[in-house]
Amino acid sequence: MKKLLQIRPRLPEFWLSDGIYPVLILVIMSIGILIFTTNAYFITIATLALIYFIAALGYNLVLTHAGLFHFGFACHFAIGGYIGAILLVKFGFEFIPTLLIVLLITGLTTLLMALPVLRFAGDYLAVVTLALAEIVRQVLINWQSVTNGSLGISGIPTPNFFGFTSIQTNYLFIITVGVAILALFAYQTIVTSRFGLIWEAIRLNQDAALASGLRIYNQRLVILVVSSLFAGVAGLIYAHYATIVDPSMSSVDVTILLMIIVILGANNWLGILLACIVFTALPQFLLSLNIYRQLFLGLFLVFIMNLQPGGLSFIKRRMYARIQRKPSGSNKEEQSWHISSIDSLPTKVHITKEPIKDYFALDVRGLTKKYGGVVAVDQLSMQVPVGALYGIIGPNGAGKTTLFNLVSGFIKPDDGSIYILDHEVTKWEPWRISRIGVGRTFQNLKIFDTLSVLDNVLVSASLRSLNKPIDRDDWVQTAKKAYEALEFVGLEKYSTLSGGSLPHGDQRRLEIARAIVSQPRLLLLDEPAAGLNPVELENLKRLVKSIQNSGVTVVCIEHNMRFILQIADMVFVMAEGRCLLVDQPEKVAHDSKVIEAYLGRRAISVAS
Amino acid sequence: MFWQQLANGIGLGSIYALVAIGFTMVYGILFFINLPHGDVLMVGTYFVLGLIIIGVPFIVSIIIAAIATAILGVVIEITCYRRLRRVRRLAPLLSAIGVSYILSNGLLITAGPRPKSFPQPLSGNITIGNVLIPNVIVLTVVLTAILSIALELFVYRTRLGTAIRAASQDLPTTVLMGINVNLLISLSFAISGVFACIGGTMLAWRYGSVSPSIGFSIMLKAFAACVLGGIGNIRGAIVGGLILGLVEVFAVGYISSALRDIISFAVLVIVLLIRPSGLLGGRTEVAV
Numbered sequence: 001m002k003k004l005l006q007i008r009p010r011l012p013e014f015w016l017s018d019g020i021y022p023v024l025i026l027v028i029m030s031i032g033i034l035i036f037t038t039n040a041y042f043i044t045i046a047t048l049a050l051i052y053f054i055a056a057l058g059y060n061l062v063l064t065h066a067g068l069f070h071f072g073f074a075c076h077f078a079i080g081g082y083i084g085a086i087l088l089v090k091f092g093f094e095f096i097p098t099l100l101i102v103l104l105i106t107g108l109t110t111l112l113m114a115l116p117v118l119r120f121a122g123d124y125l126a127v128v129t130l131a132l133a134e135i136v137r138q139v140l141i142n143w144q145s146v147t148n149g150s151l152g153i154s155g156i157p158t159p160n161f162f163g164f165t166s167i168q169t170n171y172l173f174i175i176t177v178g179v180a181i182l183a184l185f186a187y188q189t190i191v192t193s194r195f196g197l198i199w200e201a202i203r204l205n206q207d208a209a210l211a212s213g214l215r216i217y218n219q220r221l222v223i224l225v226v227s228s229l230f231a232g233v234a235g236l237i238y239a240h241y242a243t244i245v246d247p248s249m250s251s252v253d254v255t256i257l258l259m260i261i262v263i264l265g266a267n268n269w270l271g272i273l274l275a276c277i278v279f280t281a282l283p284q285f286l287l288s289l290n291i292y293r294q295l296f297l298g299l300f301l302v303f304i305m306n307l308q309p310g311g312l313s314f315i316k317r318r319m320y321a322r323i324q325r326k327p328s329g330s331n332k333e334e335q336s337w338h339i340s341s342i343d344s345l346p347t348k349v350h351i352t353k354e355p356i357k358d359y360f361a362l363d364v365r366g367l368t369k370k371y372g373g374v375v376a377v378d379q380l381s382m383q384v385p386v387g388a389l390y391g392i393i394g395p396n397g398a399g400k401t402t403l404f405n406l407v408s409g410f411i412k413p414d415d416g417s418i419y420i421l422d423h424e425v426t427k428w429e430p431w432r433i434s435r436i437g438v439g440r441t442f443q444n445l446k447i448f449d450t451l452s453v454l455d456n457v458l459v460s461a462s463l464r465s466l467n468k469p470i471d472r473d474d475w476v477q478t479a480k481k482a483y484e485a486l487e488f489v490g491l492e493k494y495s496t497l498s499g500g501s502l503p504h505g506d507q508r509r510l511e512i513a514r515a516i517v518s519q520p521r522l523l524l525l526d527e528p529a530a531g532l533n534p535v536e537l538e539n540l541k542r543l544v545k546s547i548q549n550s551g552v553t554v555v556c557i558e559h560n561m562r563f564i565l566q567i568a569d570m571v572f573v574m575a576e577g578r579c580l581l582v583d584q585p586e587k588v589a590h591d592s593k594v595i596e597a598y599l600g601r602r603a604i605s606v607a608s
Numbered sequence: 609m610f611w612q613q614l615a616n617g618i619g620l621g622s623i624y625a626l627v628a629i630g631f632t633m634v635y636g637i638l639f640f641i642n643l644p645h646g647d648v649l650m651v652g653t654y655f656v657l658g659l660i661i662i663g664v665p666f667i668v669s670i671i672i673a674a675i676a677t678a679i680l681g682v683v684i685e686i687t688c689y690r691r692l693r694r695v696r697r698l699a700p701l702l703s704a705i706g707v708s709y710i711l712s713n714g715l716l717i718t719a720g721p722r723p724k725s726f727p728q729p730l731s732g733n734i735t736i737g738n739v740l741i742p743n744v745i746v747l748t749v750v751l752t753a754i755l756s757i758a759l760e761l762f763v764y765r766t767r768l769g770t771a772i773r774a775a776s777q778d779l780p781t782t783v784l785m786g787i788n789v790n791l792l793i794s795l796s797f798a799i800s801g802v803f804a805c806i807g808g809t810m811l812a813w814r815y816g817s818v819s820p821s822i823g824f825s826i827m828l829k830a831f832a833a834c835v836l837g838g839i840g841n842i843r844g845a846i847v848g849g850l851i852l853g854l855v856e857v858f859a860v861g862y863i864s865s866a867l868r869d870i871i872s873f874a875v876l877v878i879v880l881l882i883r884p885s886g887l888l889g890g891r892t893e894v895a896v
């Protein structure tokens with residue numbers, strides 16, 4: 001167990017390494033500034049830098065972790081600022097109740113905005129969020145009675161705690177440091193938690209995330225709301241700092257500044273902090289240059305991106321530094337699969353044998369899918385009993401992968417229905433199908449490239465513990481399960497390498513591990529043997545067989561006839577979207593219709 | 609009143625269409641949000657103005673400036689984006705922000721912050737019924753039609769155009785077919801520059817003045833127009849630009865000029881909610 005913790009970069013150990021240590025740096029820096037500076041101007045700049053830091057942490061979650069091009073992020077900043085200003089100036093609220101209400105209302109408004117926004121992805125999302133921020137800005141300008149129009153709300157007092165307040169610059173700075181520490185702590189907790197992992201997974205490969213049972217829409221909703229809270233709080237502090245809020249807080253300029261900070265910060269809190277300091281301090285010091293300032297900023301951005309496209313990534317997270325293929329201690333023998341003890345393993349993966357039921361594991365009736373004029377799957381029916389291992393063979397273009405995509409919900413059928421176990425799943429989304437116990441692999445490998453091998457599996461494993469986000473023991477158990485799944489396929493030695501760095505055959509095994517970790521009852525393997533060498537093939541055969549022995553129904557598409565004939569209980573032959581034949585492997589091998597479909601008419605006469 | 613607004617709307621819309629075509633050309637190949645597009649447009653417009661001031665005839669200055677803007681677009685592509693083609697999409701975005709800063713502030717320094725008056729030849733009107741259409745609007749619409757038909761013919765009828773369409777479908781495969789993709793990308797930046805220059809000139813001509821700071825907001829309009837019609841799709845950019853122009857003019861005419869931007873962005877969001885990949889369909893990642 002101890003060893004497991006060492007190789008787990010993402011376990012919540014943040015108390016000692018990822019959480020306390022950055023907070024300490026921040027505290028020391030702030031104390032340093034307070035001790036060594038008597039210059040109020042300098043402290044003012046430091047305060048502003050920290051305000052941007054708080055907002056930028058939130059923006060980093062959206063832009064870098066989740067990969068959402070939210071170009072209207074400034075609107076959350078403005079909303080937080082305005083709510084704060086109204087409460088403070090018009091109602092005379094104290095700081096803490098204001099903060100709570102700001103959090104609440106920022107979150108709620110984001111929830112409202114997310115409803116249209118999340119229907120889009122990529123650059124459509126960019127333009128819709130740009131538009132929303134502009135709408136917010138215009139509303140702030142035109143809603144005179146509440147927002148005081150383009151003049152904004154002024155006269156915001158310094159923060160008031162239970163009647164205590166002070167007008168010293170240091171006072172606001174200390175409060176800002178406090179909030180920044182809380183924000184940083186929250187940020188570190190999020191990115192090291194299962195949510196940080198899941199968001200990255202969704203960004204890296206949507207299909208794989210869906211197949212792992214992730215509900216992408218909901219996760220994105222959470223990201224948007226959580227990140228907007230950072231911006232809302234930053235907006236509130238900014239209101240105190242500037243003593244005035246005005247509609248320009250929601251302008252594109254603010255978003256672009258945050259974008260520069262986040263991209264330069266290279267997905268690292270220290271990098272983001274440095275970028276914040278540079279981009280708030282430098283313009284102030286270069287004030288004499290005035291109009292040349294932005295010109296230089298532009299030149300700087302172009303140069304730094306061309307020289308260092310990763311931004312300030314030299315301060316990379318240790319996590320990524322660890323994800324490198326270790327050259328030592330991996331001689332040929334060790335690299336071979338360690339599944340000799342495979343008979344004992346299935347109990348470890350906790351897959352229970354299904355009692356015999358009156359339903360099929362997979363029951364497809366009259367399934368049809370057309371692409372334009374091409375009928376990919378044509379009135380197809382097939383039944384796979386619980387616990388069986390079915391092979392699907394057929395020439396290229398027979399509709400095998402389309403069938404899998406239909407069954408796992410990635411595409412919707414034009415006609416017909418699909419039953420899996422005791423559910424009708426015809427109209428279900430992929431994540432929902434995955435959650436009733438359907439695991440799948442992909443013909444074209446879909447790996448989370450930059451996640452570690454263990455994290456790849458953990459994405460799928462973490463699903464069952466999402467409702468206990470801060471339960472550490474549960475998370476450790478989940479990691480343990482993921483590790484066991486890796487042991488099961490023989491990849492445990494590579495658990496800290498990045499998924500994309502594995503050779504082809506190992507990536508196939510990784511997909512299988514990812515599919516079995518959530519304890520599926522039906523496993524769909526799409527050409528698992530493609531590109532494997534003879535030794536790997538032999539191991540795969542044992543692996544698939546042992547998965548079946550542990551009670552999982554397996555359906556396997558394969559071109560490798562010998563492989564399928566050796567492992568399958570029944571073979572299902574497809575051609576042109578139809579079922580050509582269902583029979584036992586030995587009979588299929590000698591069936592004239594099958595030979596004709598594969599090799600043409602002349603081959604039959606040769607064979608007979 | 610209605611017909612007058614309609615004429616004005618089509619006039620403005622065809623300018624937006626010109627700018628949006630330039631934006632969508634680059635997007636179509638590179639999946640790249642060309643943030644400095646509006647600033648390139650401003651620089652192009654000032655090229656025209658500068659040439660007119662030193663006494664070059666109007667038409668000739670537009671042609672020279674269009675060529676110069678095309679070269680500017682290519683230079684930007686080669687120096688600022690080419691090396692970043694293979695890295696994550698955030699790096700070229702930041703480089704683009706940098707280019708935008710350089711161009712807009714460079715212009716601010718050389719041309720000064722105040723608006724300059726722009727010459728308005730052909731300042732008469734055409735009257736149809738009781739609708740008064742300024743000549744410049746007629747000219748804009750005709751020019752937009754000619755240019756977009758020319759571009760359509762180029763993209764759909766020539767081998768180079770076919771190569772561009774291939775590249776926008778699948779860049780890596782196009783490389784494998786032995787096509788010089790660098791040339792294609794430079795070409796699309798050049799075309800984008802020409803359309804930006806002409807669009808900007810028509811805008812300045814229409815209003816009789818030009819000011820250096822509006823580049824970004826024009827880029828936003830072009831982006832919105834592209835997305836409205838379906839991004840990466842030339843016809844989509846034309847349709848989107850026209851709709852956006854009409855919505856703006858009608859919003860000012862019938863509702864309120866203060867609410868102009870709210871209304872046009874609201875229309876954008878609503879259209880996208882109904883047709884998530886734009887009116888004519890564009891390239892889109894599927895949101896789940």
